[in-house]
Amino acid sequence: MATQIVTFDGEYVDESLRAALPANASGWESKYQIVAIMGPQSSGKSTLLNHAFGTAFREMDDSLGRSQTTQGVWLSRAETCETTPTLVMDLEGTDGRERGEEDTAFEKQTALFAMASADVLLVNMWCNDIGREQASGKPLLRTIFEVNLKVFSPEKKTVLLFVIRDRSKTPFERLVENLRGDLESIWRGITKPERYANSAITDLFELKFTSLPHYEHEHELFVAEAKALRARFDAPANAADSLRDTAAAVPISGLGVSLREVWNTVKANKDLDLPAHKIMVATVRCEEIADAALAQITECDELANLLKEAKSAKVSHLVSKIEKLTNKALTPYDDEAKYFVKEVREAKRLDLKARVAKTLGEVASMHLEHVRQDIVESLVHEVNATLDRVGFATFLKETFTKLDAQWEERLDESLPTDDLAWADFVVEETKNFHKTIDAIVDSLRKERMNLTIHACERAMERGVSAQAIGLLEEAPRDMWYKLRQMRSSAAEKWNSEVADAVSEFEPSDEEVERVHQNMRNRITEVVDGKSRDAATAALAHMKQAFARVFSKDSKGLPRIWRPLDDVAAINRKAQREALRVLSLLAVTRLDDRADKKGDDAAIKSIETALYGLIPSDAPLTSGVEDGDDATETPSTAEPVAVSLPTEWEDAADDAVILTPAECRTIWLQFESDTLYAVSQAMAAKEAARRALTGGAPIWMIVLLIILGMNEIKWLLTHPLTLFIIVALGLYARAIFNQLDVTSAMQLGMVPGLTVLAAKIVPVGVGILKKLADEGARSWSPESTPIPAAPVGGTVAHAGTDPNSQFAHASGDITSQGVRQRAKPRETVGR
Ligand SMILES: Nc1nc2c(ncn2[C@@H]2O[C@H](COP(=O)(O)OP(=O)(O)OP(=O)(O)O)[C@@H](O)[C@H]2O)c(=O)[nH]1
Ligand SMILES: [Mg+2]
Known part of the structure; x- marks a missing residue:
């Protein structure tokens, strides 16, 4: 089917190429050719293409008069070329009145577009125009030569096939000779850039010639020769005849991009650097192919499942899964990109691999996060197990080497580490690993260091508290000065202690x-x-x-x-x-x-x-x-x-x-x-x-002894009487003590005497009874030694009760108070 690829207004139509190509065109790879035709308007270009290549370009309707038929550029597949895939381009005729006499811009653009895209450019010429000064095709030839100078193509020459229409009886060789003469003179007449100043026409062009009979007068011959012409493109009988060129500049999958970009460049009136264009096409296409290849992975269920798995746990055999998915993208890329420029293709392949690695990196990252977690756990375990035995610095040295080895091992298990595409990822993840470990180690270090510092602080608190309390209790006049001094010396001492303790x-x-x-x-x-x-x-x-x-x-x-x-x-x-x-x-x-x-x-x-x-x-x-x-x-x-x-x-x-x-x-x-x-x-x-003042004066005692000397002697000679008197005396003293006469008399004379009278008999009996009990106990064979008599009730009472308020505030004061107060009372009692 014929489609318009460039409109009359100079717009490139993207979909046209797709419409012109058959479904199996991707199989053409780089083994196809493009044939284009140029020539004056209504010179039978479309008619020739249709007869030669079985295309369906619109031909002029004679009933409507001679006017422009083909507008812009049309494209069609050559249906009759069965051996060699061929695309045919039919260009708008030149010199048409539709664009006006002066408007040759579009003609130049299409000429350049055809020359850059086609492998062979057919130039339609009337036989009668050859050798004529004012021939209608001459401006076109000038255009072709001029625009060709705008194409930089060191690889090959442009193939021009001059088709001489309505051939006359003049011998073909003569016609060719005349035509060559015409071409030479046109070539000479154009202004050439310096680098082409001395170039001959044949340095840039490969000139070929053919002729056809009159379409209407010798129609059958015309059809037969048109067919023969097609054979030279499709299945040439010999190399000399061959016009076939199947080494396409761009693989068929890049043709769309190529044509579009050529037209854009031509339209922008820029020179065409075909090698650079080729690289550009390869770049664009390889990127497109790589995008499609990457989509094979990003859109597949396998990746989604892998992501799900990696989120919750480590992925088993991750490295082989990564390799499988990478191949899933690389295989189609390699297949499709193989006909594009090698350097570009390989560079884009590396890009693709990096992009695949990045895509799979998400899975790998999650997986490695679990791995890191494992290693961190083992590290914490290690810390708890060994840190009490070795110092922190020693621990770090030993453990870091071990952890690094563990990480390397786990990386090898998880990723294709020898693949350059993963190199950056591996470096990044390793950096993350070190960062994680450093953070854990630092937090462990700080935790342990803080424990050590706290232990020092507690020891300091005990020491400094004791010193401060001592000073505060002692309360010397220069207490604050001493406290400050103590604080300074403590700071010196404990700073040195804590520095030693944390040095590890x-x-x-x-x-x-x-x-x-x-x-x-x-x-x-x-x-x-x-x-x-x-x-x-x-x-x-x-x-x-x-x-x-x-x-x-x-x-x-x-x-x-x-x-x-x-x-x-x-x-x-x-x-x-x-x-x-x-x-x-x-x-x-x-x-x-x-x-x-x-x-x-x-x-x-x-x-x-x-x-x-x-x-x-x-x-x-x-x-x-x-x-x-x-x-x-x-x-x-x-x-x-x-x-x-x-x-x-x-x-x-x-x-x-x-x-x-x-x-x-x-x-x-x-x-x-x-x-x-x-x-x-x-x-x-x-x-x-x-x-001191309650007893009898000494002079009185001395007087008593002198006056009572006789009685004393008598008593000494009557020991029994002396014993009875002493016993009665002691008994009376005991009764006196028990009666607490002083307290009773504080009530007043009469009530005091009444109380004493009421108590004297029970007290006397009680003392006797106590004596009897003591005597019986002392005669008993199982009797235990009699414990020392407790401190008198009055004394004991005086020691605890009245002073209790004071006692709460100060134990020392209380005990001393008790002791000091007890003694005089006892003295009084005795
Ligand atoms: N004299 C002559 N006329 C031809 C030949 N081939 C085609 N024609 C006639 O020329 C007229 C134009 O034919 P097209 O094939 O439409 O010519 P064209 O060059 O494609 O025209 P545009 O597309 O308008 O530039 C038709 O009436 C054809 O019958 C030929 O070889 N000799
Ligand atoms: Mg036409």
């Missing part, structure tokens, strides 16, 4: 600096925390300080209250000590810029303000008991209102832990808590005083 993790300089900074911060936090804790427990610290002074003597031993001790003065001294501790704790002084002198001044100022809380007069001398005996009792009067500043002078807000108001509250609580201890001290002192 090969930390960067920044990391080491960060660790040191954290350690310094942590130490400050600990010291600060402990000092704030101490301030929060200021009451307990004050009580400790108070007890140090009040409950201990100058040698640090528990104080035994004596009749001449000034409890009030000691109490004041102890209170001052307690307030000194409070003034130390009220404000933290851990700022590095602080100095010892500044501390002292600031603490002194707080201390002075707080001393105002202690009542200035001796508050312990207010009670009078038992007539003449003046005794000290702790003051229970309301504290005197003392004005404290609202804020501590020169203290930063965040350094103040206890405001003046809070200090006052603590002081009031402290005063109330220590009141009992003071009253106990006074009671102990009073008891000591009574013990």
Whole structure:
């Protein structure tokens, strides 16, 4: 079927070639030819083609007069060429009045298009025109020569077959000779580019000639010769006759692209570089073929299934599956692209392989992700198994080599690693693998390093806490200076310890600096925390300080209250000590810029303000008991209102832990808590005083001994009477002790005597009974040794109950208090 491939308006029609080709045209590969015809309008071009090649180009209808029939460029398959696939191009005639006298542009374009595309160009000429100066075909010949100079084709010459129509009786050889003469003169007449300046016509063209009889007058001969002409193209009888050219410049599958691009170039009035055009066609076509080949994979179920499989798990035998799918694309590519320029074809094949690798890379990536996961798991397992035994650095060296080997092995199992198309992918995935491993190792390293740092910090906390607590409890005047010093030396020590501990993790300089900074911060936090804790427990610290002074003597031993001790003065001294501790704790002084002198001044100022809380007069001398005996009792009067500043002078807000108001509250609580201890001290002192003054004077005892010398002698000579008197005396003393006469008499004379009278008989009997029980037990053979008599009930009671409030705050104070208070009471009892 004949189709218009270039319209009258110069538009290229893409579908025309497809319509002109038979279904099996792809089998032509590069073994086909294109024949085109040019010539003046209505010179019988279409008629000749139809008769020679069995085409169906439209011929002029004589009834309509002589006018243009063929417009643009038409294309058809030569139906009569059975041996050699042949395409025929019928071109619009030249010199037609339809385009006007001057418009030769389209004629040149079609001439160039035909020369670039066709293997043989037929040039139709009237026999009568040969040798004539004003022949109608001459402008066309000039055009052909001129445009041919625009085609760069070093490979082969353009084959021109001059068809001399309506041959006369002039011998053919003569006609050819004349025609050659005409051609030479036209060639000479055209302006040639420099490189063709000295070229002969035959350097660029292969000139061939044939003639045909008159179509109408010798019709049968015309038909026969037309047929013979076709045979020269289709199945030539010999090489000399042959016009066949089956080495097509572009394989049939690239013809569409080639024709389109040639026309575009021609239309754009550009020179035609045929070799470059060939490469361009090959490039376009090989890309198209590669696209189609790739689609074989992207659209196949196999890939979809593979993707599904790889998403959830590793793919078994991935490498063979990849190879199979790659071949699925490469085989059709190789088949179709084999006739295109080799360099282009091979380059595009590599491209295709890379694209296949990229397409399959998605599957491979998922698969390798599982592989990486496996290796990472084994790494973590390895870490847990070996890290406790070897250092981190050693572990890394050993493990990295092992992991790399594992990865290489798994890569070989998964991908065609020796295939260059996969090289980039392998490099990329290996990079990812290293990145993953590096990230895991780094996180493990950091985790382990943090554990080590935390262990150091915990050890530091224990050491620094103990040191800080010791200093805070001791509360020396230069406590803050010592705390700062301790903090600096701790920072030095622990920074060195932690640097040693983390060295096996090969930390960067920044990391080491960060660790040191954290350690310094942590130490400050600990010291600060402990000092704030101490301030929060200021009451307990004050009580400790108070007890140090009040409950201990100058040698640090528990104080035994004596009749001449000034409890009030000691109490004041102890209170001052307690307030000194409070003034130390009220404000933290851990700022590095602080100095010892500044501390002292600031603490002194707080201390002075707080001393105002202690009542200035001796508050312990207010009670009078038992007539003449003046005794000290702790003051229970309301504290005197003392004005404290609202804020501590020169203290930063965040350094103040206890405001003046809070200090006052603590002081009031402290005063109330220590009141009992003071009253106990006074009671102990009073008891000591009574013990000293309650017995008979010595002169009286001496007088008694002198006056009673006779009775003493008598008694010594009557031991039984002496024994009875001693026994009765002891019995009376025991009754006296048990009756607790002192307590009873505090009720008043009469009620006291009544109570004593009521108790005397049961007490006497009880003592006798106890004696009897003890005697019986001591005679019993199984009797066990009698345990030591417990401390008198009164004493024990005095040691636990009244002091309990104080005891909660300070165990030391309590126990010492108990001991010191118990002794005078026992003395009194005896
Ligand atoms: N004298 C002569 N006339 C011919 C010959 N072949 C064809 N014709 C006649 O020339 C006229 C034009 O024929 P076409 O084959 O249409 O000519 P063409 O060159 O294709 O014309 P365009 O397509 O218009 O350029 C017809 O009337 C044909 O019968 C021939 O060999 N000699
Ligand atoms: Mg025609």
